Each structure stands twice: as C-alpha cells, then as structure tokens.
Amino acid sequence: MTRVLPVLCVLAVVITVWFAASVPMNWSQAAALADDNASWADIAAATQSLERPLLPTPAQIAGNMVTTLFFYPITAPRSLLHHALVTAWESLFGFVISLGAGIALAIGIVHIRTLDRTLMPWLVASQAIPVLAIAPMVVVVLGNIGLTGALPKALIAGWLSFFPITTGMVKGLRSSDVMQRDLLHTYNATVSQIFTKLRWPSSMAFLFPAMKVAAPLALVGAIVAELPTGAQAGLGARLLTGSYYGLTLQIWSALLMAALLAVLAIGLVDVAQAVLVRGRGGRL
C-alpha cells in the first residue's frame, strides 16, 4: 500500500489538472461555436465535449478509445485494435530479429577477441547516433526494390532494439565471477561447457533489463517507420492522418494505445522473467 498510494495520488492530481486545463485550452473554440446568449457555464460545459478539441479531456479520450477498440470490426480501417495489432506485430517481429542477432553477436564478442576489439567501440559509439533518422530512407529504398509491408518496419524496430540487447548481453556473459570460471577450468570444462553452465545462466540477470529497454524502442521504431509509407496502417499512420486532418481525439487515443502497448511489452518481459525465476528456484 505504501508503494501504490503515492502513485495513485499523483495520478489523481494529473487527471484533475488535465480536466481543469481543458477548460481554458478549449475556451476560444467553444465560445466561437456557442450561441450569442450562451452563459459562461454553457461554454465551460461545451469545452468538455468538442469534436476537435485542442486538449481533449481524459473522459473524451477514454470514450474514443473504447469506441474505436471495441465497436468496429477488427478489419475496419477505423478500428484502433486493427492498427494496434499491426504495430505490435511489426515491433514484435523486429524485436525477435534483434534478440537473435544481438545474442549471437554478443556470444561472438565475448569469445573472439578480434570481434571484441573491433566492434565494441562502434557499438558504444552508435548509442550516440540518432538512428531513427534513417527510418524514412530505409523504408523508401526497401519499398523501391519491392519490399513493403511489415518487413521494412520490423527492420527499423529491430535495428533500434539491437544495440541495448547486444551491449547488455555482452555485459551479462562477462558478469560471471572469475573464481567460478577458474573453478570450471580446474574441472577441465570446455569452452562450450563453461558457456552453457556458467556464462549463459549468469547473463540472464542482464538480458532481462536490456529487453525491458529494447522492447519500447522496438515499438518507437515501428511507429516512426510507419510515417513515410503514406500512412496505410498502424499507430504511426493514425498519428499522421490525425495530424493532417486535425483529428485530435484520434491522435490522443493512438498515443495512449502506444503507451499501453509499451506497458504491455514491459509487462510481458516481466512475466517471462518471473517464469524463469520460478524455474530456477527463486533466483535470476
């Protein structure tokens, strides 16, 4: 309770301020639409239910989300669920690619000295590069050679989540104690035995935090990669069309849906971690 109560209090304050701010933010639009003899109270009430408000109220966004999530068939272009699933699939696809590639590269870096010395400085430096800037070009170029659909977006998503996974996994595979490695040496263990019995198990404590960083990044990558394709499907497309036509409710509900997906992704990593911890008798 001591952990939940402060968070709930802060959330309550945020939502109250939000409702309060929506009145002055939408005032001029509501006043312009109102009758000449409308009272202050009428205009204030109207600010809460505009069609394209400057700042929609939390109630409006929740209402819009419920409608677009549950009251359209899943194949309809208006269904938020449809767009959310498209984005979720692209980011999951990319995440799985980067998980495989990142772990493979980390294993290589840990065992082969040349790879370590040549690639690690570049991996560290690449954190400082705004990789997302190449998204439009990659999507356009791949579209030009006939690769469209989920793959280009998944590649961007995977490219973004690749670096945290690789660097986290390199740290993890090196995290085992020198004493323990020496002990395995005295048992005459081979490199692959040291890997499966010591390095891999002890790397898990680093892999899961890295995955928690990487999963939301994959989501951001997928959303941004959806922008340059003429906004066909996905949460990025919802953001872009909403921005073109001034549909603020659509923007906010797409944004909130993206946030929910991020929370869901982190939660899934947590569940996977809990399963692993249980299988190992309570330790990671």
Add this chain to the structure above:
Amino acid sequence: MNTTILLLLSLLTGCVVLVLLARGDSRPCRIATPIVFGLLVLWIWQVACVGYHVPFVLLPPPSDIGVAIATHIPILAVDFRQTVLRSVIPGWLIGSGTGLLAAIALDGSPFLRRGVLPLGSLVSAMPIVGIAPIMVMWFGFDWQSKAAVVVAMTFFPMLVNAGAGLAQTSAMEADLMRSYAAGYRTTLLKLRLPSALPFVFNALKLNATLALIGAIVAEFFGTPIVGMGFRISTEAARLDLGVVWAEIVIAAGIGTMSFALLSLLERLVTFWHPSYH
C-alpha cells in the same frame, strides 16, 4: 570479376590486420583496431558499390556521399541552424534543467518521490515522440513545437536519473554531514548533488541523442520547408538520396560530438570519482 578479387583480397588483408592488431594490448593498438575496421568497411562499401554498379538510389558509395555533403553545404547549414540551434539545444537545456530541478524539489518529500518516480520511469519508456502532432497543433509549425517535443522527451530521463542519483548517498556520509552541523542546503550542495553528478551526466548523454531524435522525428509531422528531419523525409520520398545521406552523416556526427564533449566535461567535473582512479 576484378571487383570480386579485389574485395576478397581487401577482406582477407583487413581481417589479418585486425586479428594482429587485436592481439596488442597497448593503447595505440586499442584505438587503431576500431578505426581500421571502420576504414575497411568504408573501403569495401566503396569498391562494392562502384564495382558492381549498385544503383545510386539503393546505396551510394561513400565518395558520393562526401561529394553530396560538399555540394550541399548551404542547405546543410540552414537545416543545422533550424534543427540543432533552434530546436535541439534549447529543448535539451530546458528539458534537462527542469528535470534536474524537479528531481531536487521531489527530494524533499519521500511521499512525492515514491509517487512521481515510478510514473516518471514509466513515461520515459513510452514512445513520447508521438506527441509531435499535438505539439505542432499547440505551438505551430516552426521550431517552437519541435523544441517542445524535445523538452518532453528529455525531462523524464533526467528526472528519473537525477532522482536515483540523489538517493545514492549512504547513511554514513549523511551522518558525517550531520556531525558537521550541516543543514539541508549544505548537505545538498556539498554531498548529494556532487555524488549525483555521474547520474546527471548519464542522463545528459542519453538526452543528447533523444533530443536529436525528437527534433528530427517531430519534423516528419510538419514544418516550414527547412530542417534536417524535413529534408530527410521529403528528399527520401523524391529519391534524392545524396542529400538524405549527407543529413544522416551530419546528424551522426553531431550525436557523436555531443557525446564526446559531454564525456570530456564529465571527466573535468567528476575527476574525484573512484572510476577514474
């Protein structure tokens, strides 16, 4: 055929040189290895692109990207001014500054800290760039909306990191300050803020990249006809990839430079930290 032989030959020599270099443990060897690798990649890229006549729109050779940078300097300069000087730097300063101040303000109340920090770390894991269309609606098409996106993106990482940094001081150190009869303010200035500095710099470095991404992606949503993100998205759609590559190289350069500068500043300011001894 010639190209294939040349490629295999350079690949072989490159690998041998890298393996030999990686054996050395001296400082020059450690620095030279990644540089040689980078040069090898550039060389193979160049030879393969020219030799196999790879279409320019697919992947231009590095030499052409160099030419594109040289011929587009006026455009690049204008875009740099719009994106970096007007959106990234002010947004980064405001976002990181307010994040740090908020962390200090929260520090006084354990209740608020327990309420805000979990939410803060949740928000910093979210796709905040998505607020770009909303900011465009609120602050207009020009750099103000991009700076606002940057502020929103950089605020939460700094809040969370500085919050964690301020919680770093041990009970022993706090007791020592108390035995000196130091008040809250003195303890904050002489003990807790300095010991939070590595965390603050961590957030500043993280935020430098986030700020660049925020400004560039926000420009995908609408901008006056200038800016790095605008140029990348429109010229990519027109398949004029020379400018796009030039902008990307510049963006990567800015990111790396700011990271290096911040690391240097960190060393100067936190010279006392045990990790440098």
